[in-house]
Amino acid sequence: MSTDRIITLHGEQELVQRAGHLFVDSREEFLVAASDLVTFSPGVNTAFREGKRPHVVPGLTMRKLYTRRAVADPDSHRRLLRIAASGIEVRICEGPLAREAIIIDRRTAILAGAPVRGVRTYTVVQTPEVVDGVRSLFRATWETATDLADCTAPPPLTEQARHILRALAAGHTDEAGARLLGLSVRTYRRRVAELMTALGATSRFQAGLLAQGLLTEGVSPAAPR
Numbered sequence: 001m002s003t004d005r006i007i008t009l010h011g012e013q014e015l016v017q018r019a020g021h022l023f024v025d026s027r028e029e030f031l032v033a034a035s036d037l038v039t040f041s042p043g044v045n046t047a048f049r050e051g052k053r054p055h056v057v058p059g060l061t062m063r064k065l066y067t068r069r070a071v072a073d074p075d076s077h078r079r080l081l082r083i084a085a086s087g088i089e090v091r092i093c094e095g096p097l098a099r100e101a102i103i104i105d106r107r108t109a110i111l112a113g114a115p116v117r118g119v120r121t122y123t124v125v126q127t128p129e130v131v132d133g134v135r136s137l138f139r140a141t142w143e144t145a146t147d148l149a150d151c152t153a154p155p156p157l158t159e160q161a162r163h164i165l166r167a168l169a170a171g172h173t174d175e176a177g178a179r180l181l182g183l184s185v186r187t188y189r190r191r192v193a194e195l196m197t198a199l200g201a202t203s204r205f206q207a208g209l210l211a212q213g214l215l216t217e218g219v220s221p222a223a224p225r
Helices: 011-024 041-049 074-085 128-144 159-170 174-181 185-199 204-216
Strands: 006-010 029-034 061-067 089-093 101-104 108-112 121-125
Touching: 006 011, 011 041, 011 108, 011 121, 029 128, 061 074, 061 128, 074 089, 089 128, 101 128, 108 128, 121 128, 159 174, 159 185, 159 204, 174 185, 185 204
Parallel strands: 029 061, 061 089
Antiparallel strands: 006 121, 029 101, 101 108, 108 121
């Protein structure tokens, strides 16, 4: 397989600088598959603000596919509704995604890697066979996913849940988080486990990243009582 069609970028800034122009060139399809609103949003939103946005032209299909993690709280759900109201098709799948990716015009796939020390890598692939495979995975998952309009809005986060999110985002130990909330360590750990289930997180590290994204979206806890 030719490696000159595969480039690895480090972080959202490099994604925008070196691959942002690909968004503008989109004419047929702009497909996004992401577990949550954290993976691609910083880079894509930055590119869009800089004018590197797909032109809305006749025939352009824009679809975004997320897991349940993206609708784990009311704020994220409302954001997705705004995205859908702009004309982008949004669906929610029940299971995990085979790969988080952006697919542009059947020619380019941008694959997101797991963050390492807070920095995520993005692999830009233009090898036709690979792009076609990623697109096929997207289409198969899209066909069985639920339209956002048919997804029930999640209940509002409790004040305590918001405090726990902030503690996770700050990287506090269970002992420190429990002290901040005035809970026993055992109770704190149980509440963290419940939040991880609601967020669809499989690890504390992942929950912390998701918490940062939720807090950035405006899920800002009030001061502890």
